[in-house]
Amino acid sequence: MIRHEQDFIMRQIQMLMRFVARILFGKDSISAELSEEEIGEMGELYNRLNDLLQISDICNAEDMLHDNFTDSKDYLRIAIWFYNNLNTMTDEELETSDFSREEIHEGLQNILSRSGIPLPTIM
Numbered sequence: 001m002i003r004h005e006q007d008f009i010m011r012q013i014q015m016l017m018r019f020v021a022r023i024l025f026g027k028d029s030i031s032a033e034l035s036e037e038e039i040g041e042m043g044e045l046y047n048r049l050n051d052l053l054q055i056s057d058i059c060n061a062e063d064m065l066h067d068n069f070t071d072s073k074d075y076l077r078i079a080i081w082f083y084n085n086l087n088t089m090t091d092e093e094l095e096t097s098d099f100s101r102e103e104i105h106e107g108l109q110n111i112l113s114r115s116g117i118p119l120p121t122i123m
Helices: 003-025 036-054 058-067 073-087 091-096 101-114
Strands: none
Touching: 003 073, 003 101, 036 058, 036 073, 058 073, 058 101, 073 101, 091 101
16 A cells, blocks of 8 residues: 555544544544553553564454453553554554554444444545
């Protein structure tokens, strides 16, 4: 894919995450690391996802995220944190893990849809 298309998708993902963070949490972003207070009762999921990201096992981490879906703000905060971390990776890092920027966008949209959060029409 052409670089400017990848940049466009990256910006769409960032805008979507900012939208959700602002609406649900009153913040402009979710930090790179979450505090115990922010993850609430989802600490085990957060730690397992973080461990998988450290070894670049993105596909299994995303599967785990979706398999453990709950309709809670703590879960959404972790999902946004997860996709934000993926979105900060280079295209090469994503490709090495057999993942793409499009999959980040689709995964985030899927989580938001399952949570009943209406997506902006520009997406």
